[in-house]
Amino acid sequence: MADLILNKTDMEVHPPRLYPDYKSTILRAPTKPLVLLKPSLSEYTGPVFGDMAMREFDNDLTMNGRKNGEPLGERIVVHGKVMDRNGNPIPHTLIEVWQANSAGRYVHKVDQHNAPLDPNFLGTGRCLTDAEGNYKFYTVKPGAYPWGNHYNAWRPNHIHFSLFGGDITSRLVTQMYFPGDPLLQHDPIYLGVPPKGRDLLIGKFDLELTEPSFALGYRFDIVLRGHSATPFENL
Numbered sequence: 001m002a003d004l005i006l007n008k009t010d011m012e013v014h015p016p017r018l019y020p021d022y023k024s025t026i027l028r029a030p031t032k033p034l035v036l037l038k039p040s041l042s043e044y045t046g047p048v049f050g051d052m053a054m055r056e057f058d059n060d061l062t063m064n065g066r067k068n069g070e071p072l073g074e075r076i077v078v079h080g081k082v083m084d085r086n087g088n089p090i091p092h093t094l095i096e097v098w099q100a101n102s103a104g105r106y107v108h109k110v111d112q113h114n115a116p117l118d119p120n121f122l123g124t125g126r127c128l129t130d131a132e133g134n135y136k137f138y139t140v141k142p143g144a145y146p147w148g149n150h151y152n153a154w155r156p157n158h159i160h161f162s163l164f165g166g167d168i169t170s171r172l173v174t175q176m177y178f179p180g181d182p183l184l185q186h187d188p189i190y191l192g193v194p195p196k197g198r199d200l201l202i203g204k205f206d207l208e209l210t211e212p213s214f215a216l217g218y219r220f221d222i223v224l225r226g227h228s229a230t231p232f233e234n235l
Ligand SMILES: [Fe+2]
Pocket: 099, 100, 155, 158, 160
């Protein structure tokens, strides 16, 4: 629990609860001092997802939503390692991802963006890190999409990540961005992260991970705590 209390170092990396340019934070940021609650039993004994709970294509978003063909878009594979502050791997961590399709549209009733749905793409997946803390997802590169934060607001390409596991007392949520995206410098969610933490949110293109004639490879390592901690949205 102590790790969930932000110290000065954390504030240099993680986004503040209130960042007025990102308008939703005005509504959800607490206006009174936080009250710390003693952790309940459920926080120590959250759901444990065994390997058997995973299905064959849970980590392959190019397969798990197929109806009559392949999803459209640039096929990518995202590798990474989940680590603690000392670089030690965190095995058996549940990672869930969700994203827009290559046209920038989510399969969700509240998403009314005038872009096509892809009948062969759901945009959700999950996997467990292995004994070395590694994970891997196949998917297509998500498209940018508009949102209502301000006039002509567009979200950069991104994949949402959620982490849950034995070393995590509360679900951790973050986003992976893509290198060189011109929208990053206009995105208040990304800019709401202190400068020191922003680069940690950008997946790195990696030719070694790229699968010839199949998928571009990106690396996105996730560090739970410490100076190199990945910025999370819900601390
Ligand atoms: Fe999104």
